[in-house]
Amino acid sequence: MLDIKWIRENPQALDEALNKRGADPESAKLLALDEARRQHLTKLQEAQERRNAASKEIGKAMASGDKELAEKLKAEVSELKSFVQDGEAEERRHDAALNDALARIPNVPLDDVPVGADESGNVEVRKHGEPKRANWAKEHFEIGEALGQMDFERAAKLSGSRFTVLSGQLARLERALGQFMLDLHTLEHGYTEVQPPLLVRDDAMFGTGQLPKFTEDLFRAGDDHWLIPTAEVSLTNLVREEILDGEKLPLRFTALTPCFRSEAGSAGRDTRGMLRQHQFYKVELVSITDAESAIDEHERMTACAETVLKKLDLPFRTMVLCTGDMGFGARKTYDLEVWLPGQNAYREISSCSVCGDFQGRRMNARYRVAGEKQTRFVHTLNGSGTAVGRALIAVLENYQNEDGSVTIPSALKPYMGGLEKIEAVED
Structure with missing residues (x-):
């Protein structure tokens, strides 16, 4: 606000x-x-x-x-x-x-954000790795179904469209990706792991800007709660209605949680596969900072998310979003787009935003500066570190072999019991 x-x-x-x-x-x-x-x-x-x-x-x-x-x-x-x-x-x-x-008023973009109407106005700031595509490359859903471990039909029987059932080593691979990301961010990047509630009240959704503007994108759970669309809601609201000691900032939180989105605005987009799901796992990064540290923290957070993709040896590019493509509460956003050989395209896998005191005002979250009587509103940042389901897609497509098997990235082998590759399930 x-x-x-x-x-x-x-x-x-x-x-x-x-x-x-x-x-x-x-x-x-x-x-x-x-x-x-x-x-x-x-x-x-x-x-x-x-x-x-x-x-x-x-x-x-x-x-x-x-x-x-x-x-x-x-x-x-x-x-x-x-x-x-x-x-x-x-x-x-x-x-x-x-x-x-x-x-209902969106945040004010920073001066260095490029002006544009939509995603065509986004600007590439750096690129990592060399995109490759074999002429036999398949999309992730073709790979997963051929392996016999990714089932959309059974998921539809249970829950309808935009759900997936993973089994066997693909289920383990998704779990391995989440654990790998959590370990990286907590052990190397200094984030504190949190297991937050998945159900939150109206004021928590209001605090991070989901309500009142984006009601149709959310899942209501009873009269008093909502399912979180991202752990940003739970993690950022940990400091709501509190006055923090400015000398203890920044606070850095991370969580691996399911996320729930109606995808109301994406009818007809990415209807096949796992790219747009009503339920998916994501590792979230949240920072609570003072006014002076926020911009540097944004660069740091983005680098933390980039490290995930570097360690997985996945080609990606970092984009700064233009004014017309930024989220409601953001002042500046970097998107990480991972290369997907099956689609022959880059697709978003992480979005890291600095929000200024926009959310701090909505949450009435403040900090005290030594020697000052007046308190100040905290500045907040959030980012995906990264979307686990999309990371699974990227691994499947970038590590696929012509025989249909999928090689395990080196960084994930300790989480996969030393398994070298995933192969089709025998009937």
Whole structure:
């Protein structure tokens, strides 16, 4: 959520930022709501001050024997009391209207983010590894089905479309990928492993920006909870409504969890295979920082995610997203796109974003700086370190052999009991 004071002082800057994102200007609407609220608060304050003054005047009138004036003042105090009580309810309505409007405004991009309308405006910043493609290369679902360990038909019987049943060594390979990533981030990159709840309340979803704007992309679980679309929600909200010691920042959390998404906006896209699933595993990275460290932390987090792909020896490229392709809460985002020989294309496998104090305001999460009376809102970052299902896809396609088997990457062999390759299940 953006600071209304900043908007009040920089309305043109807000509208220019929204224009870069391809959104309509909003400053006039927000300032009108803010002005109505401030005018109402002024009236309330004046009424309360007059009520206090009149109450004192009643005592003076009684002391001087002027009962008529005293009664008149009592009537005025009673009227002012009713006005203040009704006005407090009106104040809550003004607050709700302004906060609801602010909650739907996306974050302001950093100045160095390229301006563009969609993914065609994204810019490559570096590339690792050499993409290769044999003329016999197959897509991951062809490989998995031929191995007899990836079943979409049975998954559809259980749950419908966009679900997968993995079995045997493919199930173990997915588990190995998740464990490998967790070990890397905790042992080498300094993240603290967390096992967070998969069900969260409305205020947690609001805190990271999923609500109210993206309700249709979520799965509701009963009246009071939602299934997390990413562990970013649980991990970032660990600090909600807290005041942290600035000297102990940054805090770095990681988690391997199932994630649940309706994929409401992707009808007709990637309908075959595991690329877009309603349920998938992901290793999430979250950092809570002060204002001064956030940009450097963004580069560090992205490097941590890149290390996963480097150790798996998977070709990839790092893209900076343009303004029209960035997420709602991000100020700047790097996407890692892994090479998939079966598709003969790069596809996203990780997205790392710096959010400024956008989520900190929504969560009311602050930190205290030594020597300062005022607290500041924390700055937050999140990234995939990486999407486990998509990493499985990348391994299958990059390590496939012409005979249909799949070689195990060296980094994963300790997690696979020393297994060298996955071969078809015999009937």
